Amino acid sequence: MPDRILLIEDDPSIVRGLELNLSLDGYEVRASLDGPSGVRSATEWKPDLVLLDVMLPAMNGYEVCRELRRRGLTMPIIILSAKGSEPDKVMGLDMGADDFVTKPFGLAELLARIKAQLRRQRPPASAVLRFGDVEVDFTAGEARRNGTLVEMTARELQLLQYLAKCEGRVVTRQMILDAVWGENYFGTERTVDNFITRLRQKLDAEDPRHFFTVRGMGYRFKVDSTR
Numbered sequence: 001m002p003d004r005i006l007l008i009e010d011d012p013s014i015v016r017g018l019e020l021n022l023s024l025d026g027y028e029v030r031a032s033l034d035g036p037s038g039v040r041s042a043t044e045w046k047p048d049l050v051l052l053d054v055m056l057p058a059m060n061g062y063e064v065c066r067e068l069r070r071r072g073l074t075m076p077i078i079i080l081s082a083k084g085s086e087p088d089k090v091m092g093l094d095m096g097a098d099d100f101v102t103k104p105f106g107l108a109e110l111l112a113r114i115k116a117q118l119r120r121q122r123p124p125a126s127a128v129l130r131f132g133d134v135e136v137d138f139t140a141g142e143a144r145r146n147g148t149l150v151e152m153t154a155r156e157l158q159l160l161q162y163l164a165k166c167e168g169r170v171v172t173r174q175m176i177l178d179a180v181w182g183e184n185y186f187g188t189e190r191t192v193d194n195f196i197t198r199l200r201q202k203l204d205a206e207d208p209r210h211f212f213t214v215r216g217m218g219y220r221f222k223v224d225s226t227r
Contacts, residue, residue: 002027002028003026003027003028003032003047003048003049003052003118004027004028004029004045004046004047004048004049005022005028005030005031005047005048005051005114006029006030006031006032006038006042006045006047006049006050006051007019007026007029007031007050008031008032008035008041008042008050008051008052008053008056008061008064008082009031009033009040009051009052009053009056009080010033010034010053010055010056011053012033014053015031015033015171016073017052019031019109021111022111022114025111027114027162028039030045030047033057033059034057034058034059034110035056035057035058035059035061035063036058036059037063038050038052038056038059039059039062039064039067039068039071042068042073042075043071043073045177046116047074047075048075048076049075049076049078049114049118050068050076050077050078050119050123051076051078051080051114052064052077052079052080052097052199053079053080053081053100053158054079054080054081054083054088054092055078055081056076056081061079061081061092062091062092062095065077065079065092065095065096065097066095066096068096069095069096071172072169072170072171072172072175072217072218073175074169074171075121076098076099076117076118076120077096077097077099078097078098078099078100078101078113078117078122079092079097079099079100079101079113079185080101080103080105081100081101081102081103082102082103083102084100084102084103085101088100091159095169096140098117099113099117101113105151110120114162117196121165124162127161129160129161129164129177129223130209130223131223131224132203132204132210134146134150134203134208136157136160138157138161141154141157141172143157143160143203145202145203150202150203151202152202155180155181155195156195156198156199156201156202157197158180159176159180159195159199160179160199160203160204162176162179163176163211163219163221164221164223166221167221167222167223168221168222169220170217170218170219170220171213171218171219171220172218173189173192173193173218173219175187175218175219176192176219177189177191177192192219196211196213196219199211201208201224209222210223216224
């Protein structure tokens with residue numbers, strides 16, 4: 001399945017050029033021409049990466065970036081801007097962007113930055129997660145606590161791996177359902193609550209220090225034991 005990229009850009013010529021070149025590079029691409037529609041597309045489509053212009057109608061790129069992070073969306077965001085001063089870059093990064101590319105940019109450099117961001121999002125195939133007294137080998141499908149094997153279902157491991165991928169960030173119940181159960185799952189968000197409870201019971205039972213409930217939003221996983 002190709003990686004999905006959302007382009008939020010109001011210049012039709014840039015949109016056409018990037019849509020063509022990103023598609024030729026194997027990506028699935030959608031475009032939004034203003035800030036509010038970009039927020040809607042990112043929320044509903046949940047792309048793997050967002051390319052975000054700053055000078056947008058109705059809602060500028062910095063506001064879009066802040067709103068996406070406020071909604072708990074964790075995909076990489078690369079800002080594209082004709083303004084390349086240090087304060088502009090700092091503002092974009094402070095709003096939650098992962099990278100900042102100054103226009104005009106070279107296509108090869110942009111593609112390399114996209115690949116680098118997507119690569120960082122994926123844990124290595126042999127990733128081992130360690131937190132507290134727990135060690136999880138996702139390749140082997142095994143979890144141990146204080147060296148003792150803990151029985152885990154495949155779905156519990158998938159949920160834990162997703163939370164680890166988003167470590168430190170708030171993820172909504174709907175985001176978890178879409179990522180772990182799939183967009184065609186028709187159960188309720190209560191399913192997520194039940195599975196989080198099971199993870200806590202098995203891996204973080206005595207005094208939960210890693211699986212946090214964020215009231216009104218969702219959940220946050222932390223490797224270290226501080227909030």
